[in-house]
Amino acid sequence: MYKFLQQIVADYMTRAPSTVTRDMTMRELGELFEEEDFNAYPVTDGGQVLGIVSKFDYLSCFVFTPTRMIPRYRDLMQRRVADVMTSEFIYVVPETRLTRVLELMVKYRLRSMPVLNANQRLAGIISRKDVMRALQESVAVQS
Template sequence: MYEFLQETVADNMTRSARSVAPEMTVGDLYRLFASDDYDAYPVLRDDVVVGFVTKLDALKVFAFTPDQMLPHYDDRMGTTVDEIMSCDVIAVEPDTNLQRVLHLMVSHRLKSLPVIDKYHQLVGIIAREDIMRALARCTKRQAPPLVPCETVRCLRLA
């Protein structure tokens, strides 16, 4: 398990991260989410990370509000990413330790983080799956034996 403490973002991130522009519409964002298996995208302006947009952000434009009980679907599809993105981006650098990334993900309930260089330019993305793969790789030798099925009590949901 101590091997995991030595793991860094650079060795585990996805380097070919997709990003979106602030001017992209929610309709285009929905199509992108449908074609990819991503839950979020970094938002870039002039190659600099200026925000982060998630599926939840894209869903919020259709939520009921006190002012408007029934959002107009077609109008909301024209909303732009810069209107819904989070500008308070939690990002990490390639030399960040994975234990630190794990702490950030758990404490802020994040599924992924953009990886940026010192100029705030996107160099990749680190996701929960990347952390899980690193943990599995580092704990292979120390993994406890599996408990036989007959000794595990099954829960039944009513």
């Protein structure tokens, strides 16, 4: 377990993660979620992270209430990622300890977080699966 306390994001993150653009349509995003089965994608423009779009954001397009009119399905599918993405998001840097990542994931119920470098450009993504792998490897070393 002590080995896990020393692990950092750079050792377990996915480098060059899949990303989407703010101009992508909901139809295209839905297809991408189906194909790759990721929970979220960083929304980028020239390497700069503009936000995060998750399956939750995608599904929120289809929530209707008495005060919200039901648009035509075709119109919903033409909406853009920029309309539903989360612009304020939690991120980490490659040097962040995995203990901090785990704390953030549990506290905010996050499945993944973008990893930004010193220039605020996308360096990778760290997921629950990555943290679980680090934990398992740390425990396996001690056994």
